[in-house]
Amino acid sequence: MNLLNRLQNIDSRLLYLLLALVVSVPLIFPIPAGKAVVLPQSRSFFDSVERVTGDPVAQKKLVIVSFSFSASTATENLSQADAILRHLMARRMKIALFSFSDPQGRDLAQGLAERIAPEYGYQYGRDYVNWGYKSGDPAPNIKSLSRDIYGTIGKDIKGTPLAQIPLMQNYKSVNDVAMVVEISSVSSLEYWLGYFAAAGENRIPINYGCTAVMAPEAFPFLKSGQISGLLNGLTGAGEYEALILQAKYATQPGFGSRASASLSFAHFLIILLIVVGNVSMIVLRRQQAAAAAREAR
Amino acid sequence: MQSFFRPDNIGVIVTWIGAICTLGLYSILYRENKVFRFFEHLFIGLGVGYGLVITWTDVLKPRWWDPMVAEGQWWWAAALPAALLFYTVYSRRNAWMSRLIFGFFFGLTAGQAFQRYAAVQFPLIRSAVNVPLINPPEVTAPGAYWMTPISAPLNNLIFLVIVVSVMSYFFFSYEQKNKAVLGTSKLGRYLLMFAFGAIFGSTIMARLSLLIGRLYFLLHDWLHLAS
The missing domain is CATH 4.10.280 (MYOD Basic-Helix-Loop-Helix Domain, subunit B)
Known part of the structure; x- marks a missing residue:
């Protein structure tokens, strides 16, 4: 079997091993990061948070951070949530964590907040609260939330009625919300756009962090102005980490930045394999066609 | 003799379990095998079990069970037979009853979807047709730097x-x-x-x-x- 044939029949297990090696090497031996390239949609997300947190009226309101994902996409979504929560905490916003699409979001949110909160002097019940998971059809949940937060949520994850939580004393409806951040691996954005964003006296800015698979479908919402910013998968998380690091809201890069070299190397390997596979296929076909022509003569 | 399962070892045990599960699931990359199937079923079972527990602790208990049992809101009991109608689908004789509850929720969901469609899609359509080629107004859309x-x-x-x-x-x-x-x-x-x-x-x-x-x-x- 010549080289071209071998290239056409590489054992897929060898390719998996090669991919694992390419991804692992930058994780074991970190490569010094250059200047981060921040795409407009991530910059727009950051600017939107800055605008809201810099507005004296909005500062007194609540930011809802919705965790609509499970552990399976934590690499992308939790890295995004980490950077966003750091930004919000550094800007001293009051935060409500919420989950209505996936039950695991509730504990992923709590674990992350408990890890970050001490760094920013945040306390549960005073500066942030976890509304827990609300199952069922999201439409009535979100619609009802816009009118009556106490009635819709009832109790937080610790079983305390919202009315008894110090943080929640002044936040009762959509008019007390400054911004919604939806971090998602499922199509949950439309519920906020459809039932919440325009339900109050003023339109609420919606920011969206999604898995890379979902990003192409989210860009039209950015163009139409329905969302203020968009974080695209792990790359978006890395870009946001660079922005908050630059603004001194964080002291060290997060996982998104650390993983960017692995992601680039893996992309490079896949492109290389596509080129090698296609070139070998074309050359092989030409050789076979020429051989067939010779035989025909 | 001190137990290996003491609190300061729990983190190590959890990490080892996570690593074994990860390797077990990735074993499918070598070839189809029973180890993969075991961990696949374990993962699905864990996900479903976790969902059930959270649905009880965060939704059913505080919003339905406690008000009904402890706070005297007995009328919540009516939700139980209504919910059980879903399960009549498994009985050939009584399956017609499931249509009542399914029909109710189909209607409710369809009504909600109409509202959502208008609120979500119309701005998208407006933005898609608003593409002036001469003297376009200043673009203010987010991300359009x-x-x-x-x-x-x-x-x-x-x-x-x-x-x-x-x-x-x-x-x-x-x-x-x-x-x-x-x-x-x-x-x-x-x-x-x-x-x-x-x-x-x-x-x-x-x-x-x-x-x-x-x-x-x-x-x-x-x-x-x-x-």
């Missing part, structure tokens, strides 16, 4: 060409014989393939991100090799 007096109309022109080409590809009502229509339709097909390529590229990026996350867990948390 690169829009200049030259790039904005150019962007609109490209957008218009793509929309017309792709739509012409989907005209199936009549046979496409005209050369101009055929050419536009062919362009639309290529542009669609570009879009599918972009979506597929994003999918690869997402899958690689998940791989990186798992390998980081193995190398950092388990083997302590990564920084």
Whole structure:
């Protein structure tokens, strides 16, 4: 079997091993990061948070951070949530964590907040609260939330009625919300756009962090102005980490930045394999066609 | 003798379990095997069990059980037979009863969807048709920092060409014989393939991100090799 044939029949297990090696090497031996390239949609997300947190009226309101994902996409979504929560905490916003699409979001949110909160002097019940998971059809949940937060949520994850939580004393409806951040691996954005964003006296800015698979479908919402910013998968998380690091809201890069070299190397390997596979296929076909022509003569 | 399962060892035990589960699931990459099947079922079972517990602790207990049992709101008991109607679908004789509750929720969901559709899709359609080619207004859409007096109309022109080409590809009502229509339709097909390529590229990026996350867990948390 010549080289071209071998290239056409590489054992897929060898390719998996090669991919694992390419991804692992930058994780074991970190490569010094250059200047981060921040795409407009991530910059727009950051600017939107800055605008809201810099507005004296909005500062007194609540930011809802919705965790609509499970552990399976934590690499992308939790890295995004980490950077966003750091930004919000550094800007001293009051935060409500919420989950209505996936039950695991509730504990992923709590674990992350408990890890970050001490760094920013945040306390549960005073500066942030976890509304827990609300199952069922999201439409009535979100619609009802816009009118009556106490009635819709009832109790937080610790079983305390919202009315008894110090943080929640002044936040009762959509008019007390400054911004919604939806971090998602499922199509949950439309519920906020459809039932919440325009339900109050003023339109609420919606920011969206999604898995890379979902990003192409989210860009039209950015163009139409329905969302203020968009974080695209792990790359978006890395870009946001660079922005908050630059603004001194964080002291060290997060996982998104650390993983960017692995992601680039893996992309490079896949492109290389596509080129090698296609070139070998074309050359092989030409050789076979020429051989067939010779035989025909 | 001190137990291995003492509190300060719990983190290590959890990491080892996570590593074994990860390796068990990745064993499918070598070939189909029973270890993979075991961990696959374990993962699904854990997910479902976790969901059930959280639904009880966060939703059913505080919103239904406690008000009904402890707070005297006995009328919540009516929700139980209504919910049980869903399960009559498993009985051939009583399956008709499940249609009552399914019909109720179909109607409710359809009504909600109409409202959502209007609120979500109309701004998208408005933004899609608002593409002036001459003297476009200043672009204020988020993320549009690169829009200049030259790039904005150019962007609109490209957008218009793509929309017309792709739509012409989907005209199936009549046979496409005209050369101009055929050419536009062919362009639309290529542009669609570009879009599918972009979506597929994003999918690869997402899958690689998940791989990186798992390998980081193995190398950092388990083997302590990564920084």
